[in-house]
Amino acid sequence: MTGKQAAVITGGAGGIGKELVAAYAKKGYDVLFADVLEEQGRQLERGLSASGLRVQFVPADLAKEEDVKHLMEEAVKNGRTLSVLINNAGKSVWKSPYHLTSEEWDDVLNANLKSVFLCSREAAKKNEGKRKRGRHCQHVFDESFYV
Numbered sequence: 001m002t003g004k005q006a007a008v009i010t011g012g013a014g015g016i017g018k019e020l021v022a023a024y025a026k027k028g029y030d031v032l033f034a035d036v037l038e039e040q041g042r043q044l045e046r047g048l049s050a051s052g053l054r055v056q057f058v059p060a061d062l063a064k065e066e067d068v069k070h071l072m073e074e075a076v077k078n079g080r081t082l083s084v085l086i087n088n089a090g091k092s093v094w095k096s097p098y099h100l101t102s103e104e105w106d107d108v109l110n111a112n113l114k115s116v117f118l119c120s121r122e123a124a125k126k127n128e129g130k131r132k133r134g135r136h137c138q139h140v141f142d143e144s145f146y147v
């Protein structure tokens, strides 16, 4: 990967994330995408790389601080600027609250909320002191902000 602008997309191995990975790579970004689904992530990386797109899969559980730090370190390697973060990873548990366990509750909040906090914080740190416009942080669940 040799481009200068990196886009990080979380939960990129499937669903909406997979389409975002391809779309941002076609726009010319170096796309780093993270997911817990290692096999699917590797397969997507191979497929898009074979078409000449610059993509890198980083296996990660985004609820884990060390995994997120590693992801953002990878994003700024080779002099890249971390320009785009899309907080897309998330999960749902569809069952009655009568039967929902506290472990399931924690798991959903960690995947949907803690991951957004960790990724946004670590991505912002990579741009600390650079006060240019255009660094964009997007949350797939309908809100966005600029860092």
Ligand SMILES: NC(=O)c1ccc[n+]([C@@H]2O[C@H](COP(=O)([O-])OP(=O)(O)OC[C@H]3O[C@@H](n4cnc5c(N)ncnc54)[C@H](O)[C@@H]3O)[C@@H](O)[C@H]2O)c1
Pocket (backbone or CB within 6 Å): 010, 011, 012, 013, 014, 015, 016, 017, 034, 035, 036, 037, 060, 061, 062, 063, 088, 089, 090, 091, 110, 111, 115, 140, 141
């Ligand atoms: N599809 C919809 O209609 C819809 C509607 C509203 C919001 N959303 C949100 O949009 C996002 C993408 O939706 P989707 O339908 O593509 O979902 P999806 O389940 O197909 O994809 C989500 C991806 O996030 C990954 N993921 C989950 N927890 C993770 C973790 N802790 N670490 C790393 N990766 C993790 C999953 O492995 C999966 O590949 C989700 O956050 C979802 O909640 C989707």
